[in-house]
Amino acid sequence: MTIKGPRARSASAPSLSFDVLDLEEYHHDGRPHIIRVILLGCSGVGKSALIETFDSSSDSNDELSREHDTNCEIYEKKILVDNEEVVIQLVDTPPYGQENFEENEDSYLTAGDAYLLVYSVTDKRSFKKACELRFKLRRTKETETDPIILVANKTDLERSREIQYEEGRHFAATFDCKHVETSVPLSHNVDELFLGVIRQYRLRKHVRSEDLDANHNHESPRRMLQKRRSSLLKRARGMLGRLLRRKHPNEPSGYRSRSKSCHILEVL
Numbered sequence: 001m002t003i004k005g006p007r008a009r010s011a012s013a014p015s016l017s018f019d020v021l022d023l024e025e026y027h028h029d030g031r032p033h034i035i036r037v038i039l040l041g042c043s044g045v046g047k048s049a050l051i052e053t054f055d056s057s058s059d060s061n062d063e064l065s066r067e068h069d070t071n072c073e074i075y076e077k078k079i080l081v082d083n084e085e086v087v088i089q090l091v092d093t094p095p096y097g098q099e100n101f102e103e104n105e106d107s108y109l110t111a112g113d114a115y116l117l118v119y120s121v122t123d124k125r126s127f128k129k130a131c132e133l134r135f136k137l138r139r140t141k142e143t144e145t146d147p148i149i150l151v152a153n154k155t156d157l158e159r160s161r162e163i164q165y166e167e168g169r170h171f172a173a174t175f176d177c178k179h180v181e182t183s184v185p186l187s188h189n190v191d192e193l194f195l196g197v198i199r200q201y202r203l204r205k206h207v208r209s210e211d212l213d214a215n216h217n218h219e220s221p222r223r224m225l226q227k228r229r230s231s232l233l234k235r236a237r238g239m240l241g242r243l244l245r246r247k248h249p250n251e252p253s254g255y256r257s258r259s260k261s262c263h264i265l266e267v268l
């Protein structure tokens with residue numbers, strides 16, 4: 001069986017050969033919604049360790065179920081996020097650059113509901129790879145609304161740091177993703193990361209459904225209000241910007257607000 005359900009969007013993408021539950025069925029038979037989160041990044045950055053730490057620390061009665069395949073490992077766990085049950089499905093991919101990764105790359109890049117691009121702050125090369133993956137996702141995904149989180153792991157190894165906090169944050173703010181620094185031995189931000197990716201998914205899903213409404217010419221009053229407010233704000237900011245001339249010429253639009261909030265997973 002291959003990955004099924006609405007997440008396997010690209011017909012041309014090669015299928016993964018592991019067994020997974022039929023997500024459509026799973027969603028409609030009264031059980032909690034499944035959100036598939038794909039972890040990508042160089043070998044040794046800590047993808048598997050992050051999953052194991054999350055499994056051992058998060059309080060849930062449901063054990064993490066595991067399925068193994070030569071292409072990847074899949075973990076499923078039922079968790080409560082903001083009083084709503086959800087099944088988080090974590091897909092732990094093999095090292096980026098290995099033969100089976102290249103073969104299945106399109107599947108990994110299209111099959112997720114959300115993506116964690118993991119790098120180690122002690123390894124510049126892994127940061128470059130994570131950035132490359134961000135660009136690939138931009139090209140591969142049909143939608144720009146799936147959450148993408150740039151995960152800077154191994155922050156406990158401060159002395160060997162090669163990538164500064166600001167570098168990760170700058171990239172995330174420029175290319176519309178979130179940025180979280182984590183450490184496995186310190187359990188720093190690990191639960192927050194996995195709960196946060198669910199929150200991001202929910203926030204962005206809300207935006208998606210509002211867009212659908214707008215496409216059907218039934219714009220919600222809230223959306224209309226937001227639009228009006230944002231155009232007023234834009235004009236006001238434009239005027240202020242001209243007066244103050246503070247904006248850096250290379251800053252993409254929205255950079256400042258994203259930069260301020262790109263480490264907060266509870267807001268868009």
Ligand SMILES: Nc1nc2c(ncn2[C@@H]2O[C@H](COP(=O)(O)OP(=O)(O)O)[C@@H](O)[C@H]2O)c(=O)[nH]1
Binds near residue numbers: 042046
């Ligand atoms: N110091 C430190 N070591 C870590 C951290 N995360 C993972 N590791 C170690 O890095 C090595 C590779 O981790 P692993 O999870 O196998 O990486 P993967 O190839 O991305 O799945 C292991 O020895 C882990 O114990 C971290 O946050 N800090």
Ligand SMILES: [Mg+2]
Binds near residue numbers: 047048049
């Ligand atoms: Mg691993």
